[in-house]
Amino acid sequence: MKILVAEDDQLMMKMLEFRLRKDGHEVIITHDGREAVSKLDEFQPDLVITDIMMPYLSGLEVVSAVKKKYPTGTPVVILSGMGQENVVLEAFQLGADDYMTKPFSPNELSVRVRRFDMSAIK
Amino acid sequence: MSWQTFILHLFTYGILLYSIVILICYLLIGAFSIMETRSYLHKNSFTDYRMLASSTETPSMSILAPAYNEGPTIIENVRSLLSLHYHNLEVIIINDGSKDDSLERLIEAYSLYKADYFVNQRLKTKPVKGVYRSSNPVYRKLVVVDKENGGKADALNVGVNIARSDYFVCIDVDCVLEQDALLKLAKPFLEATTQRVIAAGGVVRIANSCEIEGGRLVKVNLPKQFLPRIQTLEYIRAFLLSRMAWTKLNGLLLISGAFGAFDREIVINCGGYNSKTVGEDMELVVRMRRYMEELGEPYKVAFIPDPLCWTEAPSTYRILGRQRNRWTRGTIETLRAHKKMFFNPSYGILGMLSYPYWFFFEFLAPIIEFFGTLGLIYYCFKYAVNWEAILIMIGVICLGILYSIFAIMMEVLTYHQYKQKRDILHLVLVAILEPFVFHPFVVWSAVVGNFDLLRKNNSWGEMTRAGFAPNKKI
Amino acid sequence: MAGRLLTYLIKISWSVQNIAVAAVVALMTCLLVFMLLYMYVKSVREKKQHKWRMISDMLINKAIFYEDRDEIEDQILASVLEAAQKLIVNRYFRKFIAGELVSAKKNISGASADSLKQFYLQLGLDKYALKNLESRQWYVKAEAIQELTIMHTDEFIDQLHTHTNDKNEYVRMEAQAAMVQFKGFDGLDFLNSISYPLSNWQQIKLLQLLSLKPPSTINIDKWFKSDNNSVVIFALKLARNYHRFELHDAITECLDHENADVRYEAIRCLNEIYTDETADHLISRFLQQGLKHQVAIARAMQNVGSKKDELFLFDLLKHESDELKLHAARALANASKEGLLSLEKYSKESEEAISQILMHIKGENAA
Numbered sequence: 001m002k003i004l005v006a007e008d009d010q011l012m013m014k015m016l017e018f019r020l021r022k023d024g025h026e027v028i029i030t031h032d033g034r035e036a037v038s039k040l041d042e043f044q045p046d047l048v049i050t051d052i053m054m055p056y057l058s059g060l061e062v063v064s065a066v067k068k069k070y071p072t073g074t075p076v077v078i079l080s081g082m083g084q085e086n087v088v089l090e091a092f093q094l095g096a097d098d099y100m101t102k103p104f105s106p107n108e109l110s111v112r113v114r115r116f117d118m119s120a121i122k
Numbered sequence: 123m124s125w126q127t128f129i130l131h132l133f134t135y136g137i138l139l140y141s142i143v144i145l146i147c148y149l150l151i152g153a154f155s156i157m158e159t160r161s162y163l164h165k166n167s168f169t170d171y172r173m174l175a176s177s178t179e180t181p182s183m184s185i186l187a188p189a190y191n192e193g194p195t196i197i198e199n200v201r202s203l204l205s206l207h208y209h210n211l212e213v214i215i216i217n218d219g220s221k222d223d224s225l226e227r228l229i230e231a232y233s234l235y236k237a238d239y240f241v242n243q244r245l246k247t248k249p250v251k252g253v254y255r256s257s258n259p260v261y262r263k264l265v266v267v268d269k270e271n272g273g274k275a276d277a278l279n280v281g282v283n284i285a286r287s288d289y290f291v292c293i294d295v296d297c298v299l300e301q302d303a304l305l306k307l308a309k310p311f312l313e314a315t316t317q318r319v320i321a322a323g324g325v326v327r328i329a330n331s332c333e334i335e336g337g338r339l340v341k342v343n344l345p346k347q348f349l350p351r352i353q354t355l356e357y358i359r360a361f362l363l364s365r366m367a368w369t370k371l372n373g374l375l376l377i378s379g380a381f382g383a384f385d386r387e388i389v390i391n392c393g394g395y396n397s398k399t400v401g402e403d404m405e406l407v408v409r410m411r412r413y414m415e416e417l418g419e420p421y422k423v424a425f426i427p428d429p430l431c432w433t434e435a436p437s438t439y440r441i442l443g444r445q446r447n448r449w450t451r452g453t454i455e456t457l458r459a460h461k462k463m464f465f466n467p468s469y470g471i472l473g474m475l476s477y478p479y480w481f482f483f484e485f486l487a488p489i490i491e492f493f494g495t496l497g498l499i500y501y502c503f504k505y506a507v508n509w510e511a512i513l514i515m516i517g518v519i520c521l522g523i524l525y526s527i528f529a530i531m532m533e534v535l536t537y538h539q540y541k542q543k544r545d546i547l548h549l550v551l552v553a554i555l556e557p558f559v560f561h562p563f564v565v566w567s568a569v570v571g572n573f574d575l576l577r578k579n580n581s582w583g584e585m586t587r588a589g590f591a592p593n594k595k596i
Numbered sequence: 597m598a599g600r601l602l603t604y605l606i607k608i609s610w611s612v613q614n615i616a617v618a619a620v621v622a623l624m625t626c627l628l629v630f631m632l633l634y635m636y637v638k639s640v641r642e643k644k645q646h647k648w649r650m651i652s653d654m655l656i657n658k659a660i661f662y663e664d665r666d667e668i669e670d671q672i673l674a675s676v677l678e679a680a681q682k683l684i685v686n687r688y689f690r691k692f693i694a695g696e697l698v699s700a701k702k703n704i705s706g707a708s709a710d711s712l713k714q715f716y717l718q719l720g721l722d723k724y725a726l727k728n729l730e731s732r733q734w735y736v737k738a739e740a741i742q743e744l745t746i747m748h749t750d751e752f753i754d755q756l757h758t759h760t761n762d763k764n765e766y767v768r769m770e771a772q773a774a775m776v777q778f779k780g781f782d783g784l785d786f787l788n789s790i791s792y793p794l795s796n797w798q799q800i801k802l803l804q805l806l807s808l809k810p811p812s813t814i815n816i817d818k819w820f821k822s823d824n825n826s827v828v829i830f831a832l833k834l835a836r837n838y839h840r841f842e843l844h845d846a847i848t849e850c851l852d853h854e855n856a857d858v859r860y861e862a863i864r865c866l867n868e869i870y871t872d873e874t875a876d877h878l879i880s881r882f883l884q885q886g887l888k889h890q891v892a893i894a895r896a897m898q899n900v901g902s903k904k905d906e907l908f909l910f911d912l913l914k915h916e917s918d919e920l921k922l923h924a925a926r927a928l929a930n931a932s933k934e935g936l937l938s939l940e941k942y943s944k945e946s947e948e949a950i951s952q953i954l955m956h957i958k959g960e961n962a963a
Contacts, residue, residue, distance in 0.1 A: 009703070011656075011696070011699050011700055011703070012703050014653065014656070015656060015657075015660050015700065015703070015704070018656075018657050018660055018661070019660050019661060022661050053172060053175060053176075053207065055301055055338075056336075056338060057205075058205070081172055081176070082176040083807075083808065084176060084178070084807075087176070102702075102703050103701075103702060103703050103704050103705040103709065104703065104704065104705060105704070105705045105706030105707070105708065105709075106660045106661070106704065106706070106708045107706055107707060107708065108706065131602060164734075164735040164766075165766060167735070167739075168735075168738055168739075168742070168766050168769070168770065170801075173800075173801060173804050174797075174800065176804075177800050177803070177804055179799070179800045179803055179804075179833070180800065181796075237959050238952075238955035238956050238958065238959035239956055239959065240918075240922060240952045240953045240955070240956035242918040242919055242922065243918070244918070244919075309797065311796075312795065312796040312797035312800065313765075313795045313796070313797045314795065314796070315792075315793040315794075315795050315826070316793070387888070517620055520620045520621060520624065521620050523624065524620060524623060524624045524627065527624065527627055527628065527631070528627060530631075531627065531630070531631045531634075534631065534634070534635070535634070543635070546635075
């Protein structure tokens with residue numbers, strides 16, 4: 001599966017990239033919201049994983065951009081340090097498909113991502 | 123002893139004394155700055171700004187951005203202000219009677235409507251023509267105020283009246299802010315326990331030649347033109363050394379008008395910005411400090427050395443000259459309005475140290491330098507070359523260069539914005555050239571400022587700027 | 597006589613000048629050399645860090661993908677750990693690897709986090725951190741506390757607890773945060789004994805940390821009686837955030853606290869936790885307060901007030917402060933269904949300012 005990851009923290013990005021590659025996915029790395037949105041067309045990812053607090057465009061803006069571009073396809077998973085109720089609610093209202101908070105469990109992420117893969121096959 | 127030798131000696135010793143005092147000041151500023159910077163950087167490493175960004179418990183903040191004929195860039199600039207990280211934020215754009223279509227552009231871009239808004243006139247201002255809010259909930263943070271033209275101070279006072287927050291941040295609308303600028307500026311207010319923090323100043327850095335996209339700084343470059351480059355050095359010196367040292371002493375007098383945060387309650391209590399001076403930013407801080415001293419409450423003016431605000435510096439001698447002329451007049455007007463504090467022990471550090479320092483080094487220094495140099499040249503031609511005085515002057519110049527190089531070193535050791543080795547070399551080169559090329563011009567502008575003030579020529583000196591057009595690389 | 601003195605002085609000043617110029621030139625050269633040297637050392641250290649980074653990356657990767665281990669993987673891991681162990685005597689390496697492991701652990705939970713902690717312990721970094729707790733430099737101390745907290749080494753809780761009232765602000769902040777991280781609400785018992793004020797910043801941080809812990813009904817009201825005003829304020833914030841309605845009476849007692857900031861927080865707190873009597877409590881204390889507190893009371897009336905408070909609120913409309921008027925009018929409009937109507941009626945009979953306020957409130961309600 002082709003996964004676009006938007007995350008500004010380098011170490012965090014390294015960990016995500018490593019885990020997702022090991023799971024057999026193709027990973028497209030972007031370091032901020034704007035880069036993520038601009039690479040959507042070029043790479044046509046099957047899944048987007050995004051942080052919320054990032055330079056240029058926030059993760060919530062990424063969600064709405066993805067949902068605007070692909071109203072039915074391309075699920076978005078949010079992986080953020082912000083766990084407040086209002087943020088989570090806003091994310092789902094904008095169309096996010098899943099929400100994980102940091103600190104996150106890499107094993108859990110792996111399973112959640114696989115779930116989106118299964119539905120794609122179906 | 124003839125009167126000529128007497129004048130010669132008076133002259134020589136005057137300059138010698140002056141240079142010794144400068145040497146001592148440089149050394150003290152350097153030492154205090156190192157202490158303050160070290161402690162700031164250590165403290166900063168324990169600060170999780172993300173935690174603050176997501177908290178709902180933070181005090182409310184308003185951004186006040188006065189705009190006058192900013193039409194071509196205002197949409198982008200407002201967008202970048204709206205995207206700053208801060209939870210309890212309100213962005214107030216004050217259209218100070220612009221003659222262009224700024225307001226129409228804003229109304230269209232942000233779907234604004236004229237709201238029935240009760241303006242609490244706690245500070246006297248020019249009339250407000252209308253308050254606009256957005257019908258789009260995404261822009262609920264935005265308030266646009268349309269008012270009759272009254273200058274920057276008046277526009278800011280309107281903003282202070284409209285704001286509903288505990289603190290406000292005043293900025294120039296064409297500044298480019300880092301995303302976490304407000305979080306960093308809010309921190310000193312939150313950390314205060316025994317002293318009330320009445321204001322927090324930020325650093326202004328020079329954006330000429332930097333890459334700016336959509337109201338955001340993408341890449342930092344050292345300015346390519348000579349004048350902005352030399353001002354880069356000047357700003358580093360002022361912010362990283364001088365202001366840091368004054369913060370250590372809690373004697374900071376000036377918060378840049380382009381970027382600073384204030385306690386709204388205190389600003390209102392001491393009457394807001396003074397629209398009669400051209401140096402309203404400095405005057406306000408001095409008045410706030412004076413107010414607190416007279417109240418007898420412990421207080422502090424904080425300063426954040428991180429590069430958070432980027433602005434375009436004048437790139438021609440004409441505009442630069444006007445800017446410096448205005449600064450000089452502002453300084454003198456402020457000093458004059460508060461002369462009561464001059465060496466007045468009841469004002470503590472403010473009266474005994476800050477005020478006299480400004481009086482001697484900011485106000486008198488250019489005058490002394492100007493007439494000193496003129497006198498020396500005259501003497502050399504008329505009588506004999508005064509080698510002693512010339513040697514002392516060379517010493518002072520070397521000292522100045524040394525001080526600049528020290529500033530560059532502090533920049534490299536702390537924020538290191540200019541990554542290429544070449545950039546640092548360029549800065550050092552500029553430091554060596556400055557006393558011969560740039561400095562005389564600045565001194566001249568200051569002297570002209572003095573004369574202008576004497577002639578009561580209180581013109582504003584409108585600053586024409588190139589403006590950051592969207593996606594334009596400068 | 598004076599002329600001889602002057603010539604003498606001039607002679608001295610000549611030599612003074614020479615020395616001064618020489619000193620300035622020497623200093624300048626020193627600074628330049630120092631700057632160049634520093635740049636060189638920095639680049640050397642960066643090169644070294646490249647190797648260090650490989651080690652830390654390997655460790656972190658192993659932690660992230662821990663479940664399917666085989667012999668070869670184990671061998672690689674063992675050799676990486678060995679290489680790290682050799683470098684551990686280097687102070688800079690220690691700082692580096694601890695920093696990397698800590699920032700990885702911050703973002704990660706579950707089995708991977710456990711193995712990161714295991715690596716941390718295997719390298720003996722906890723022993724070094726423990727030693728740093730005794731450092732005389734506050735930032736070394738604070739960093740050690742932070743490290744031990746994030747690595748969740750609970751066997752050192754008692755050592756950390758002794759620092760919750762440290763004389764350095766940052767050390768005690770980290771230690772207090774550590775207590776909450778380890779024990780949740782029970783960790784707050786340091787509030788019983790701290791003598792230094794809790795800054796607003798620290799309160800925000802503690803509330804944020806607590807919001808990630810399961811809520812608890814611990815006894816908050818004992819802190820209302822604290823001699824430390826900031827502790828009282830923090831307790832009031834806790835009561836407000838966790839909607840502790842049973843504390844209503846204890847909170848109203850804080851309205852008579854001698855400290856103005858405590859009273860202010862109490863008013864804010866009653867804004868959320870109120871009963872039928874709250875309005876009376878606030879109104880009865882209105883006159884004794886300063887303007888800031890009066891405004892806060894007027895603002896609270898918007899939630900707390902009801903029809904019976906209309907008389908008080910109409911009185912406020914005559915107050916000289918426009919801000920008070922605005923809040924009072926807003927409270928009136930919300931106090932009862934007919935509030936807005938009676939406000940309109942009042943506005944017609946009185947002066948100009950109220951009508952603008954009325955428009956403002958109508959605009960708000962419409963938006």
